[in-house]
Amino acid sequence: MLYVTIYNMKIIPLLFTSLLLVSCAKNDTINHFLIKPITQQELENNGFYKYSYEVTLDDHDKIDDTIKCVAKYDMYSNVKPERNKEGKLCPTQLWNFYSEDSIKKRKNTYYFKNELKSKVITYVFKNNVLFHKEVEVNFFDKTQNQSPGFKSTDQIIKYYDSLKISLKPIIKNILTGEHYTGQFMIDNYRTRFYFSEKEKYYGIFVNYLNDITFYNNREHWYSGRIDEIYYYD
Secondary structure (H helix, E strand, O other), X not given: OEEEEEEEEXXXXXXXXXXXXXXXXXXXXXXXXXXXXXXXXXXXXXXXXXXXXXXXXXXXXXXXXXXXXXXXXXXXXXXXEEEOOOOOEEEOOOOOOOHHHHHHHHHHHHHHHHHOOOEEEEEEEEOOEEEEEEEEEXXXXXXXXXXXXXXXXXXXXXXXXXXXXXXXXXXXXXXXXEEEEEEEEEOOXXXXXXXXXXXXXXXXXXXXXXXXXXXOHHHHHOOOOOOOOOOOO
C-alpha cells in the first residue's frame, strides 16, 4: 500500500485543504449496487483511491477567532489519480474537457472505457461517517451491457427482488399517491436511480445523511480538479 500526503494552504481565510491518496493493488470484490453502508477500511482493502480535504468555516462575527465548524471529507474512488495543469493530484479527468484538450480527452476516455469498464464509483465520507455514494455506468457502445442495467423501474425491482431486498417507492404527494420518479427506500436509505438514453449512462445515488438526491460529482471530483466545498447537512 502506498500513502502520499500533499498539503496545500489556499490564500483564503480559514480554509485549509489537504489531499491524502491511498492506492492499493487489489481487486474490487464489493457489490456497489447494494445499499447497506460499508467502511473506509473495506474500500481501502478493495483497492480504492482516497482523496481528502478539510474545510474550516468561521462564524464571521469579527469579535474573536471562534470556529463555526470543521469538516473533513474523504472521497474513495475507483479512478486513479493524475496531476492537473496546476500540478495538483486529483482523480483522472473524465468530463468537462476544454477543446484544446482533445489528446488528453482521447487518452482519458480510453482509460474510462477499458480500464474502468465505463464505471465510476464514488463514496464520500464526512468526518469519518459515510455521507453519500454514487455509481455511474456509461455505455459507449452496444458491447457494454453491464449488469444490472437499471434502465427501467421493472429492471430495478427485478434486481433487488432477486436478492430478496425490499424496496418501497417514495411518495411525492400523499393526496394523489404520486411517487418520485426513480426514487426508493432501500434498507431504510433514500436511493435515486437515473438513466439517460440520449447521453448513454445510468446510475444510482444513495444519501446516508439527508434527503438530498443529487450532488454534482462529475463536476466536483472528475473535471480535472477537486472542488473543496462544504456540504451542508
